[in-house]
Every structure is written in C-alpha cells, then in structure tokens.
Amino acid sequence: MSLITVKNLAVTYGANTVLSNVSLTLNPGEIVTIVGPNGSGKTSLFRAIIGATDITKGEISLKPGLKIGYVPQRLHIDQTLPITVARFMRLTNRVPLARCKTALEAAGVPDLLKRQMTQLSGGQFQRVLLARALINQPDVLLLDEATQGLDQPGSAAFYQEIETVCRKTGCAVLMISHELHVVMSASDRVICLNGHVCCEGTPAVVASAPEYRALFGSGTGGALALYRHDHDHDHDHCHEAAE
Numbered sequence: 001m002s003l004i005t006v007k008n009l010a011v012t013y014g015a016n017t018v019l020s021n022v023s024l025t026l027n028p029g030e031i032v033t034i035v036g037p038n039g040s041g042k043t044s045l046f047r048a049i050i051g052a053t054d055i056t057k058g059e060i061s062l063k064p065g066l067k068i069g070y071v072p073q074r075l076h077i078d079q080t081l082p083i084t085v086a087r088f089m090r091l092t093n094r095v096p097l098a099r100c101k102t103a104l105e106a107a108g109v110p111d112l113l114k115r116q117m118t119q120l121s122g123g124q125f126q127r128v129l130l131a132r133a134l135i136n137q138p139d140v141l142l143l144d145e146a147t148q149g150l151d152q153p154g155s156a157a158f159y160q161e162i163e164t165v166c167r168k169t170g171c172a173v174l175m176i177s178h179e180l181h182v183v184m185s186a187s188d189r190v191i192c193l194n195g196h197v198c199c200e201g202t203p204a205v206v207a208s209a210p211e212y213r214a215l216f217g218s219g220t221g222g223a224l225a226l227y228r229h230d231h232d233h234d235h236d237h238c239h240e241a242a243e
C-alpha cells in the first residue's frame with residue numbers, strides 16, 4: 001500500500017488556483033524529488049499533505065498511522081535567544097535525551113547536543129532540523145528545500161546523509177529541491193510541478209527529457225533556467241518517456 005496517495009488535487013487561495021489535477025503516490029522506501037519554478041505550488045502541496053492547507057478538489061490519503069517527519073525550508077532563531085540543541089529538539093516533543101542523541105547520530109552530527117543553536121553553521125543547523133524530524137522514526141520525511149543557504153558541497157553532503165539514513169531505516173522521502181543536479185543520484189523518481197504535474201519519471205528518464213535539459217543544461221545557466229520554466233502544457237513526450 002502506498003504511504004501517500006494524492007488524487008486530482010486542487011488548491012485555491014481566493015480566486016487563485018495554485019494546484020490543479022495533481023496526482024502522485026509515494027511508496028515505502030522511495031525517494032521522490034519535486035522540482036518546479038517559484039510559485040508553482042510545491043509548498044502548497046506539502047501543506048495540503050500535512051493538513052495545513054484546505055484542499056479545493058480531489059483527495060489525499062495517508063496510510064493509517066503514517067508518521068511524517070517534516071524539515072522546513074529554514075527556521076529563524078533569534079540570535080539573542082539562548083537555546084541548546086538538546087532543548088530545541090525537545091521543545092514540542094519531550095522525548096528522552098538518548099533519543100535526541102540517536103537522531104543526531106543518524107543525521108551525521110553526533111556531538112552537537114550541548115551546543116547553542118545560534119552558534120551552528122548552516123549545514124549543522126539543517127542537520128539538527130533533520131534530526132528533529134527523525135526523532136519519532138517517521139515512515140516519511142518531507143523536506144521543503146532543506147538545503148537552502150548551503151553551498152553545493154554542503155547540499156550534496158546533506159542529501160547523501162538523507163539517502164544513507166533512509167536506505168538504512170526504510171523511511172520514504174518526498175522532497176522539494178531546486179538542485180536537481182545535486183539530488184539526481186539520490187532520487188528514485190522526479191516530479192516536475194508547475195501548478196500541475198507537467199513531467200515525471202526516473203532521474204534517467206527526466207535527465208534525457210528535453211525539459212530537463214532546458215532546465216538544468218549545465219552549471220548555473222541550467223539552474224537559473226528553472227526559474228524561467230513557465231511552460232504550461234505540451235509535455236506529452238515526457239509522459240511517454242516516463243511510461
């Protein structure tokens with residue numbers, strides 16, 4: 001049974017339809033990446049999945065008892081607020097310290113428990129957010145651009161960590177990323193979202209699709225092309241390729 005099934009989902013804010021006819025599934029153990037330009041509805045899709053946004057049409061079914069760990073884009077902590085990693089990790093979830101430690105180890109930062117949150121590097125901070133999401137041994141990790149602010153080697157290391165953790169624990173991952181060139185090798189499937197699912201398939205299929213080359217041709221030019229990706233239809237060739 002799929003962990004998450006989204007069928008013909010529509011999300012509308014006032015008169016603004018940001019998602020329409022979106023269908024996708026996430027199966028146990030899968031790592032699926034969602035790419036799409038700014039404002040294409042990626043975060044709205046996540047919010048709909050966790051029940052934080054009303055849906056206008058369609059349905060979202062979660063496997064009964066599904067545990068979701070959520071890693072946000074970025075979390076701001078006031079520089080003047082003293083809070084240790086241990087305290088931060090247990091703010092909303094009073095788990096024993098030993099479980100925090102295990103989660104930090106799994107996230108690749110075993111020695112941070114007593115450190116101040118405000119003194120962490122960007123990469124360490126994001127790993128603490130990952131550890132916090134792992135505490136309850138989730139069946140699914142939702143990562144919303146979890147490597148924002150990290151440089152490319154930092155993001156690559158972060159995604160490798162995710163892949164290692166998930167391959168080991170069997171936890172599935174649904175992640176939003178602008179860095180397809182980085183997450184490519186770790187993803188089982190890639191879904192390109194632009195208000196609707198305009199293209200999807202295995203990384204190899206997507207990589208050989210003209211859309212992918214247009215988006216991520218090479219280097220920064222390719223990455224920047226993502227933001228100009230404002231096409232709407234005419235993706236039949238990609239769908240065919242994905243089948």
Ligand SMILES: Nc1ncnc2c1ncn2[C@@H]1O[C@H](COP(=O)(O)OP(=O)(O)OP(=O)(O)O)[C@@H](O)[C@H]1O
Nearest residue numbers: 013014016018036037038039040041042043044045
């Ligand atoms: N609560 C809200 N009320 C009204 N409009 C919203 C709300 N949240 C998002 N939107 C609008 O919905 C559209 C999709 O936003 P969303 O954050 O889902 O896109 P995104 O693909 O995650 O973008 P980004 O890559 O910039 O993070 C945008 O036009 C945004 O302005």
